[in-house]
Amino acid sequence: MIALLLRDLRLSVRSGGGFGLGLAFFLLVATLVPFGVGAEAAVLSRIASGILWVGALLACLLSLDRIFALDHEDGSLDLLATAPIPLEGVAAVKAAAHWIVTGLPLTLIAPVLGVLLSLPGAGYAPLVLSLLLGTPALSAIGTFGAALTVGVRRGGLLMSLLVLPLYVPTLIFGAEVARRGAAGLDNSTALLMLGGITAGTMALLPFASAAAIRAGLR
Amino acid sequence: MTGKPDLLSLNALAVARGGVPVLEGVSFNLSAGDLLILRGPNGIGKTTLLRTIAGLQAPLAGRVSCVPEAIAYAAHADGLKSTLTVAENLRFWAAIHGTAGIDAALEGMNLTALAGRMAANLSAGQKRRLGLARLLVTGRPVWALDEPTVSLDRASVALFGRAVAAHLAQGGAAVIATHVDLGLDDAQxxxxxxxxAFSPAEGGRSTAFEGDFGGAFL
Incomplete structure (x- = not known):
């Protein structure tokens, strides 16, 4: 399984691997929003955490269809399905690899973009914490969506439609943690809910993804 | 085929492609050292049968029994990553299958000189040889191969024939769908x-059609 993780990471940093795609998109969103809504610090600081969360979510969505589609096209997925490692493990590793190349860099760059959006000083720690806790759920849910559409040619649209409603709870609680934190309010309830969503999706969705792949390969 | 334990045995197997039964009543046993060549016109269901043997697809009726994790499957797609080198591709599959050392496989398929080359820069025949070298690193006893000699030149077909012979001599077995003479004398x-499989209207056996379709789509 480590070998699969290393292979996926290596593939994503080599040419055409899509590493940086989500990051570039996130950067664009955060740069363009001040132009769109005006550079008024009071307005920006109120919406900053929400904008960053929506941007991170859409950036995650952008690279989801590569998770299984490429392996399906070149036949690797068939071979992985007959390999000694369980498909549940494959799905978990794929989600982990997606998080390392998408969710983790987004989390790390978010404070820098927070400066662009004049995020209040108290908001940085809750923002990073909420993204760190929430983006694994985005990767796990997204892997499930990618697994559901694995046999579908150009299934990106279908996958986005399937995944978006599943992303909503993560977005609500993630943005709430960051917003309440920035406003200096108690955010422990939202934080616990976010943690619960992440723990639940990471534990359960690899099994659902594996079942979806098995059905898709037939 | 007598006296030795079966590595793979098919019992009255019926298979369907896209919900339409294509083959029924297929039975055979393979034990160590056996080679079975599957023949038949295009569309008869050779690929479907091999996918069922590999466990990628559920049979419509009948049973495939084999030692757990015995099948190494190779299809039209080689499962190669074009941005990895020949050696990296092979090393990945060796790691997945928990075997060590790719040198013998590289040598067996005459790829040693190409080990550092990106898979994207290989010719079709060289890619095929790399795909077949993957079989050597799986360490699995039963090979289920679908048209393995496509785009191989005559020398490479002979090379592949020798690899199969060596595999059989080591106590392996193989089911190969091919129309090419591999130069192996003891093949059945x-x-x-x-x-x-005929539809009931054509006077065929109806069992395949009344079978448990629910199970086939699970």
Whole structure:
């Protein structure tokens, strides 16, 4: 399984691997929003955490269809399905690899973009914490969506439609943690809910993804 | 085929492609050292049968029994990553299958000189040889191969024939769908044409149609 993780990471940093795609998109969103809504610090600081969360979510969505589609096209997925490692493990590793190349860099760059959006000083720690806790759920849910559409040619649209409603709870609680934190309010309830969503999706969705792949390969 | 334990045995197997039964009543046993060549016109269901043997697809009726994790499957797609080198591709599959050392496989398929080359820069025949070298690193006893000699030149077909012979001599077995003479004398040939599934209207056996379709789509 480590070998699969290393292979996926290596593939994503080599040419055409899509590493940086989500990051570039996130950067664009955060740069363009001040132009769109005006550079008024009071307005920006109120919406900053929400904008960053929506941007991170859409950036995650952008690279989801590569998770299984490429392996399906070149036949690797068939071979992985007959390999000694369980498909549940494959799905978990794929989600982990997606998080390392998408969710983790987004989390790390978010404070820098927070400066662009004049995020209040108290908001940085809750923002990073909420993204760190929430983006694994985005990767796990997204892997499930990618697994559901694995046999579908150009299934990106279908996958986005399937995944978006599943992303909503993560977005609500993630943005709430960051917003309440920035406003200096108690955010422990939202934080616990976010943690619960992440723990639940990471534990359960690899099994659902594996079942979806098995059905898709037939 | 007597006296030795079966590595793979098919019992009255019926398979369907896209919900339409294509073959029924296929039975055979393979033990160590056996080679079975599948023949039959295009569309008869050779690929479907091999996918069922590999466990990628559920049979419509009948049973495939084999030692757990015995099958190494190779299909039209080689499962190669074009941005990895030849050696990296092979090393990945060796790691997945928990075997060590790719040198023998590289040498066996005459790829040693190409080890550092990106898979994207290989010719079709060289890619095929790399795909077949993957079989050597799986360490699995039963090979289920679908048209393995496509785009191989005559020398490479002979090379592949020798690799199969060596595999059989080491106590392995192989089911190969091919129309090419591999130069192996002790191969048994199974023509699939008599096992074609007919719809009841054509006077065929109806069991395949009344079988448990629910199970086939689970």
């Amino acid at each position: 040939v199974l023509d699939l044409a008599p096992f074609r």
